[in-house]
Amino acid sequence: MAKGKFDSVSDPVSPLPRYLEIQRDLQARIASGQWVPGSRVPAEHELQAQYHCSRMTVNKALSALAKAGLIIRRRRSGSFVAMPRSQETILNIQDIKAEILAKGKAYRFEILTRQERAMTTDDALQLRVTPGGQVLAISVRHFANEFPFVVEDRLMNLAIVPAARDEPFIVSPPGTWLLDVVPWTNAEHVIHAELADQRIATLLGIPKKSACLAIERRTWQGDATITWVRLTYPGDRHQLTSHFRPGGPLIP
Amino acid sequence: MAKGKFDSVSDPVSPLPRYLEIQRDLQARIASGQWVPGSRVPAEHELQAQYHCSRMTVNKALSALAKAGLIIRRRRSGSFVAMPRSQETILNIQDIKAEILAKGKAYRFEILTRQERAMTTDDALQLRVTPGGQVLAISVRHFANEFPFVVEDRLMNLAIVPAARDEPFIVSPPGTWLLDVVPWTNAEHVIHAELADQRIATLLGIPKKSACLAIERRTWQGDATITWVRLTYPGDRHQLTSHFRPGGPLIP
DNA sequence: CCGGCTATTATGTATAGACAAATTAACCGG
DNA sequence: CCGGTTAATTTGTCTATACATAATAGCCGG
Structure with missing residues (x-):
C-alpha cells in the first residue's frame, strides 16, 4: 500500500x-x-x-x-x-480612509475645527461619563475624489488618550489614528436618518433639508469611553450594504 | 484519593x-x-x-x-x-413583529395593497432574477401602540414560495410568515436615508420631506431570490442600535 | 551566487479511549 | 398513585498519539 x-x-x-x-x-x-x-x-x-x-x-x-x-x-x-433565528446581519463599518480607498477613489481630509477644552455637561453626556477632565473636540471633512464624502464630529477623552493632545492629525485622520494607536474593547453604533442643517448642507455640498444618514459610534476601553463620533453622510449618495449567511462563519 | x-x-x-x-x-x-x-x-x-x-x-x-x-x-x-481589525459590528435587524413586541408595545398590522401579477421588468430587477413567472406584491403598514411604525413594500417570488398565493396574512404579516415557513440561506441589506414622499408621509403620519430610514432586504434560497422588501421608518423616531466586542462570540 | 532539493518545524486533522456532568427514564417502596 | 432514588443515555471535556501538510531554513551542486 x-x-x-x-x-x-x-x-x-x-x-x-x-x-x-x-x-x-x-x-x-x-x-x-x-x-x-x-x-x-x-x-x-x-x-x-x-x-x-x-x-x-x-x-x-x-x-x-x-x-x-x-x-x-x-x-x-x-x-x-434550532428554531428559525431572528434576522441578524453583519454590518461592516470600515474606517473611512479604508472605505474610500477600497472604492478606488482618491482620499483626502481636512481638519475643520480643533478645540481642547474642559469637559462640558454635553460632552459628558455624549461620552456617557461623569463630568471632569479634558476633551479634544475635532471636526473633520473627508473627501473621495475631491468630493465631500462625510463630515466627522468627534470627542476624544483625553483622560484615556492623552497622546491625542500632541497629535497633529496630518497623515491620518483622528479615526484612523485612534484605530492604530488605542486598543478598544467595546463599541456601540446608532444609525438614523435626519435632515441636513445649514452647516452639514454647506460642508457636504447638498441642499439644506435633504436626507442624511447619521452614524454615531461610542468606543470603550473596558469601562472608560475613549471617543464619541458622529458621521454624517449624504443619504442619497451613501448606503450601508451587508451580506449575511445564517450560520455565518461556517462557510468561509 | x-x-x-x-x-x-x-x-x-x-x-x-x-x-x-x-x-x-x-x-x-x-x-x-x-x-x-x-x-x-x-x-x-x-x-x-x-x-x-x-x-x-x-x-x-x-x-x-x-x-x-x-x-x-x-x-x-x-x-x-492579528493586526487591529477593521471595524465590524453586528447589527440585529429583528422581525418587525418581534421588534415591536420586544419593546413592550402592542402590535398590529394592516394589508394596504395586495396584487398577484406577472413579473414586470422592474420586479425582475429588484428581485435580481431573469423576468418570467409570477410575483406577489404586498404593502403592509405596521403599528406600535396604534402609531404607524413602518411601511413595508414587498415582492415575493411565487416560483419559490407558491404557498404565499393562498396565504391570507391575517395572523402573521408576510415577513413573519416567510421567516416561519421558508428556509433562507442568504440575505443582503442596504440601508440609506431618504425624504418621505407623499405616500410615505401620509401612511406614517409625518410631514412630507422629512427624513426616513430605508432598509432594503433581499433574501435568497441558494441562487433563487425569495423576496425583496423595503422598510421605511420615520428617521427621527427609529434608530438601529448595535453593540460589538472584538472577538465577538468568544465571551458568551 | 543562484536555484533547486531536503530536513525541520508548527500547525491541521483524525483516532480511540476515558471520565464528568446533566438530565431523562425506570423502578420501587410506601 | 406519588415521590424519591437509581440507572442509563447523551453530550462535554480531556488525553495521548499519529500522520498530513505547508512553509521555512539550510545545504549543496552547478
Whole structure:
C-alpha cells in the first residue's frame, strides 16, 4: 500500500476535511428543511457510525453548528434543530480612509475645527461619563475624489488618550489614528436618518433639508469611553450594504 | 484519593473548562496590549507545557482565537497576534413583529395593497432574477401602540414560495410568515436615508420631506431570490442600535 | 551566487479511549 | 398513585498519539 491518509472507507481522497464535510452535510439538511426546526439530530454515536469516523470528529462538526446557532445541544436529551433565528446581519463599518480607498477613489481630509477644552455637561453626556477632565473636540471633512464624502464630529477623552493632545492629525485622520494607536474593547453604533442643517448642507455640498444618514459610534476601553463620533453622510449618495449567511462563519 | 477530574496540577476545581481558561488568558494578553499586534504567540507545545495540558486542548483554544480573528495561524511559521481589525459590528435587524413586541408595545398590522401579477421588468430587477413567472406584491403598514411604525413594500417570488398565493396574512404579516415557513440561506441589506414622499408621509403620519430610514432586504434560497422588501421608518423616531466586542462570540 | 532539493518545524486533522456532568427514564417502596 | 432514588443515555471535556501538510531554513551542486 502507498500511503492513503487514514484509509477512510468510501472516500479515497477528500479535498475537504472530514469534519467540514459532515458539518456542511448536516447544515444542508437543516437549510433545505429536510430536518425541520425542533426535530432531533441523530446522536453522536449514530452519526459516527453513519459517517464512519470517530466521535470527536462528529463532535467538532456538531459543536460548530451549535456555536453558529443552527442546533441546540443538551446533555442526555440530544441535539435539536434550532428554531428559525431572528434576522441578524453583519454590518461592516470600515474606517473611512479604508472605505474610500477600497472604492478606488482618491482620499483626502481636512481638519475643520480643533478645540481642547474642559469637559462640558454635553460632552459628558455624549461620552456617557461623569463630568471632569479634558476633551479634544475635532471636526473633520473627508473627501473621495475631491468630493465631500462625510463630515466627522468627534470627542476624544483625553483622560484615556492623552497622546491625542500632541497629535497633529496630518497623515491620518483622528479615526484612523485612534484605530492604530488605542486598543478598544467595546463599541456601540446608532444609525438614523435626519435632515441636513445649514452647516452639514454647506460642508457636504447638498441642499439644506435633504436626507442624511447619521452614524454615531461610542468606543470603550473596558469601562472608560475613549471617543464619541458622529458621521454624517449624504443619504442619497451613501448606503450601508451587508451580506449575511445564517450560520455565518461556517462557510468561509 | 477521591476522584479529582484529571488531577490538573495547580487548579483543583476549575469552574471553567480548561480550553476556555487558556483562551481567555491569551485573549486578555492580546486585549491588554501585552502582546502587541504582529508579535508571536508561543507555539502549541510551549503553551502545552505552560498550562500543563495536552496539545489538543491548547489547539482548541488557539483555533477559536483564530476563528475569531484575534490571531493568525500559519503552518511552520507559528501563530501571531492579528493586526487591529477593521471595524465590524453586528447589527440585529429583528422581525418587525418581534421588534415591536420586544419593546413592550402592542402590535398590529394592516394589508394596504395586495396584487398577484406577472413579473414586470422592474420586479425582475429588484428581485435580481431573469423576468418570467409570477410575483406577489404586498404593502403592509405596521403599528406600535396604534402609531404607524413602518411601511413595508414587498415582492415575493411565487416560483419559490407558491404557498404565499393562498396565504391570507391575517395572523402573521408576510415577513413573519416567510421567516416561519421558508428556509433562507442568504440575505443582503442596504440601508440609506431618504425624504418621505407623499405616500410615505401620509401612511406614517409625518410631514412630507422629512427624513426616513430605508432598509432594503433581499433574501435568497441558494441562487433563487425569495423576496425583496423595503422598510421605511420615520428617521427621527427609529434608530438601529448595535453593540460589538472584538472577538465577538468568544465571551458568551 | 543562484536555484533547486531536503530536513525541520508548527500547525491541521483524525483516532480511540476515558471520565464528568446533566438530565431523562425506570423502578420501587410506601 | 406519588415521590424519591437509581440507572442509563447523551453530550462535554480531556488525553495521548499519529500522520498530513505547508512553509521555512539550510545545504549543496552547478
